[in-house]
Amino acid sequence: MRGQESRSVRYAVPRRWIAGAALALAVLIFLLWSLLAQGGPLSRDRTWERIRAEGILRVGLDASFPPFEMIDPASGEIRGFDVDLANALAAELGVRAEFLNIGFDSLYDQLLAGRYDAVISALPVDYTWTEDVRYSEPYFQAGLVLVTTQALSSTIQRPEDLVGRRAAVEWGSEGDAFIRRLEREHGQVEVLAMESPAQALEAVQAGEADACLVDAVSAYQALGKDEDLTIVGAPLTEASYAIAVRRNSPVLARQLNAALTRLRGAGFLDELIRKWMLSQ
Amino acid sequence: MEGIRRRRQYIILTVIILAALWVFGAWRGPLITIGPAQHVQTHNPKMGVHTRLTDEVEEWKIKRTLEMVREMGAPWIVEYFPWAYYEPAKGRFVWNHADMVVDHARAQGLTVIARLGFVPDWARPKDTTALYLDEAGYDDFADYVYAFVEHFRGRVDYIIIWNEPNLRHEWGNRDVDPAGYVELLRRAYQRAKEANPEVQVLAGALAPTLAPEGSPDGMNDLIYLQRMYEAGAAPWFDILAVHAYGWVYPPEDPPDPEVVNFRRTELIREIMVNNGDGNKPIIITEAGWNDHPRWSKAVRPAQRIAYTIAAYEWALQKWDWCQAVVMWAFRFPRPARTYQDYFTFVADDFYPKPIYWEVQRYARTGEP
Incomplete structure (x- = not known):
């Protein structure tokens, strides 16, 4: 019996060490997961990779909501505030914008189905969609x-x-x-x-x-x-128009937000309000 | 030993606390009561709204919804009672939720029109939708109708058999089949009358559609109704349910077979008369206008109010064969996140939209 006791004492690892090691391992796993998981700084964004490779930002919109987007009866082309904004954003990203005209109620579904990369269509932020899409910073308050x-x-x-x-x-x-x-x-x-x-x-x-x-x-x-x-005064209700991208497009979301910030700083958004609202 | 004793003490203490909580809960009794019988005050007894309480879980929300319907001045409601919810296994009925809805509605002085449909898994082939029912399941559905009518005898006097069977989607993603629907209607009617000869059976409302013959989406409602008569539908319903959406047209817009508008109902009526069924009434079980800012079939909010009130008034003044006009939809339990949210009178958080107050004003004053 004495011999057994001495062996157990020799090989025992203090419990607090085991607990500490387990905790450290859990923290490490969490950090790795945070970095690599969808949206993390090291996660891949295939949409962004494709946009860079093809040089095209595909934009979904419902061209029936002037002055944000409408079809020019003379040329048949889609024009409006959002079209100018999308073109400017694409230029900031070093690509060009392509537009797909979709009914308003299908805009989210078609985005999630991958038919385009972003919705830029006077889209009000709807927090019930935030499990499915990422919104940019609002670019217009329509409240x-x-x-x-x-x-x-x-x-x-x-x-x-x-x-x-x-x-x-x-x-x-x-x-x-x-x-x-x-x-x-x-x-x-x-x-x-x-x-x-x-x-x-x-x-x-x-x-x-x-x-x-x-x-x-x-x-x-x-x-x-x-x-x-x-x-x-300020708007009395909130109706923030923002850009929506898929949840698995974190890099695209960051790039669009950075481009929006630059455009806002340069006075481009005010210019669009002047062009499409104040002088129409 | 000490550890075992302590664990036993914990278990005994937990049991005592749980028992105390149970006794306390039982002693408090139900939190929501049906309340005293109310009466709807309105200048227009044909006013109705379609409620959506099927998926409303909390009783206080069911009660509040129905109170607000009464306070708005609408004595009629249509509510959906899905077969799959209330008969989860053949012959086993679970009426708790349906009882709650019906009893609260009656306490508010409302007349309930029950729409029956939605097939349980056990009554249809695997990999079919809940709107699919082939002839092998017709008797099972008729049994459900029997059980429903018997259970609600004296509380629900109107039932609708199925919904929009002229749409492929509503007919279980199959080609629509007027004769097949008539057979379903016949069996349901016979069982309903066995349970309660006084119950009024409404043939399912057809979707107003201009879909041409052979369309993959469905069949023009006017053609479908005529086919129903040709298949011998007349003896198997007491009232015809009609859907009468106005889309972008005002309610007085004249009837035209090539247009979907509120007065398309008159064309439906004409077919009934032509088939010797002119003595039967119509109940409009869905109607209304939508004020979504972006939907192509929507109108402005001001138009929606004016058209809705004018439609109620039109039915009151001009359609003696129309028993009620039920507008879609009073309130959703949660936002649909589509244009559908712009059909409602009250937001999901019970905040009344201006249309609610305006319809209430009309019901109280009689002034359109």
């Missing part, structure tokens, strides 16, 4: 904005300032829903329910309403025609 005249902009600076005043909205729209909630929470507004955002803006121009709640695109388009109108 609801408060529009009034230059003269009233000192007194109407936020939605609550509309209480007791006249406000126009498109009947049934997000602006309509917003103003109904505002009334419940803050007090009565004299609401003019119009048939379209354009009519709501016209009501402000004509002095029939003190302000209106419309989407940012409609607002920009009206501002381009009437310098007396102004947008006050």
Whole structure:
């Protein structure tokens, strides 16, 4: 018995060493997995490799949403804000863009099926899709904005300032829903329910309403025609348009984000707003 | 020994805690109650909405949905009761969820029209879709209809047999077959009446489609209905269910065989009359307009409101043969993430869209 005890003492490894080694191994495996797994810094991005090899960025869009994308009736070509943006992004990446016109409801499915590399189609970020796709940084905010005249902009600076005043909205729209909630929470507004955002803006121009709640695109388009109108404050709701790529395109996503940052810094996105909204 | 004793103490303590929790839970009783019987107040008793409670798990959400339907002023609902959910094995019925939906609906003063379909695995060949049912399974389906009608006797007075059988997809990805559908309808009708002679059997609504003869997608609804009559459908339904989507057209847009619009219903009616079935009513079990900003068949939100209210009013004023107009769809349990979300009246989080308030105003005032 004595002899057995001495043998067991001689070969025993302290338990804490075993635990420490197991922990270190687990950390090592986790780090390796993080580096190599889809999206990790060392993971492969076959889409990006193909884009570089072929020199073509394939872009899916639904060309029925002016001014972001539409078919030019004269030439039959797809034009718009997103087309210019895609071409500029492709140039930043050292490739050229090719476009595929797809119905809006199929844009994600066709992206996941690999028919194109990215969706650039006034695509609102939808967080329920983030397990399937990667979104770029937003490049346009299309949410609801408060529009009034230059003269009233000192007194109407936020939605609550509309209480007791006249406000126009498109009947049934997000602006309509917003103003109904505002009334419940803050007090009565004299609401003019119009048939379209354009009519709501016209009501402000004509002095029939003190302000209106419309989407940012409609607002920009009206501002381009009437310098007396102004947008006050930040967008009231979020509708961020972004580029979507597949989850297994991490390098492409990073490259697009870097290119977007460069284009934004150079004032290109503002230029697109001027070209496609303010001066249309 | 000490370790064993301690482990035993832990086990006893755990059992006591679990028992206490169970007793506490049982003592608290159900969290949601059916509540007192309510009544729908409306100027238009033909108003209805299609609910989607089939996949709604939580009882409070079922109750809240149906309360909001009542508060909007719609006395009719259509709800789907999938065969596969309620008869998981031949002859074994599980009605808990269906009971919950029906009892809450009745408490809110709503009339339930039950759509029956969706084939369980055991009733169809392997590798077929849940919309596939060949003649060998017709009697199994008729048995389900019998069980449903018997179980809900006095609570559900209207059932719809199948849905849009003129579409290939809805007919189990097979060529559509009006005579085959009529045979299914006949067997279901006979069993339904055995269970409750008072129940009203609706022939399944056809999808409004201009698909030409021989199309791989389906058959023009007007042609399909005529074929149904030729196959002897008339004795096997009490009411015809109709789908009447307006797409981009206002509700008053005139009927035209080459156009899918709300008043296509009048062409359906004409076929019924021509086949000597003019004494039977129609119930529109799906209709509506969509205000998705990007969908080609959508309208502006303002148009959607105006058209929806005008359609309810049209049926009230002009269609005495139409018992109800049920709009698609009141609310989804979760976002569909497609244009379908723009058919709803209430968001999945119960936030009412402006159309909800406007329809409610119409129901309360009678002013379109």
